[in-house]
Amino acid sequence: MPISLEPGSEEHWLYLRQLAHYLRHSRQILAAWDHYSARHSDPETFQPHDEDAYGLRQQQRDADTLAAFGRVYYHADELVYVAEQQLAQLPASDRTRRYAWQVRELHEATERLYAVYNDWHTVRAALPESARPGTPAYEEPLAESYAEAWHYLDQWAIHGEAIFAVNALAERQSKTGAPMAVAAPPGYLAGSGDPAWVTAPLRRACGWSTAGDPLVPQVILTSPDQLAQLRIAPDPDPAQPRWTLRHAHHGDQRGWEITFDAQTPVEIIAAVTDTLTAPAPPPTASVDPYGPLRAAGWHAPRHHDGLTSPKGMSSPNGLARVDRIVDASGRSAGWVVETSVHNLPAIWRAYVDGDTPSHVTSALFGALADTTPLVRHPHRVPPLAVTHGSTSTRQVSTDSVAFAVRDRISALAQRNSVSPPAPPPAPASRRTR
Known part of the structure; x- marks a missing residue:
């Protein structure tokens, strides 16, 4: 799945802060280990005085380092990818060549680290049922996995500062303005965009909370009333959606769900x-x-066999369509939204549960039909938007892009601070004689 992290986005800065925390913490862990190793090893042969105690302390170092890396783990490949893209746009110099070597080291370390993680899952699946956490049969292979991972974690501790250095150079270069592609209508071909367009206002303007488990690989946002939940999978299976919005049963309203693929424009979500x-x-x-x-x-969409369906709608250019799904009784079971070109795989799909409130479904379809141009980085615009849509390029400062999210948060916060109009008072009852 292509990585959609945008340089300078809220998610990017969050991942950088998490990396900074790891770099500080890993230095503390390594310093404590060096201190222990120096006190419990022979100064000439470097052999430990007590092999068993030394090995246990080493296992603790490995486990502590992996725990410190926990928040970085699920986005390490995205940080490396963004640094690689930033380096490609920087002028060549001895400094950038050194950074490029460090980023390559991080790239390899990340791939090896993910491979170790997958290997551990394979080993764990083969363990007998009696091998549970805390038993030697479980803890010994786990310690071996931690020991193997530690080398790649150490590579991040050594070279991780390069990620910040590259980002600083790229930001300095972008201060004069960076070219941004403006995807003219149709906007549904513009590509995914920055997830912060959705997530930041939910957190900052609408009071949604995030999951507190640092090892949860998904971004999970929950509404203040605990009825709605938005899940964003960082690297879903190609057959699975990236965005899932669920709402629980409440009152007369049944529970409902909407899912979106990774390339769905965030403005539609x-x-x-x-x-x-x-x-x-x-x-x-x-x-x-x-x-x-x-x-x-x-x-009404015209199928390739020349027939039309009264249960759906097709865009004027034929690149997007909405199909209504009905069950055997004729009741609406939902809608499928798809953008695609004939004989090519779909660009993205969305599935709308039939129990979704009609005004929410209408808002989705309204955004789908909106012809307002969407701003995207040139490298993030899908090829089909160029070949089947119309795009223009202009200079847009980095600050203006960042302020767009900030202004959106402010507007929604102001909207939410205004009390809805009170219902008209009920007429007073009359006494009857």
């Missing part, structure tokens, strides 16, 4: 979360979800 978090009560009457599509010129 944000239209759903913005509607879900709106302070105004949802409309009492059902909303026609297809209304925004019809207004934008969408029509």
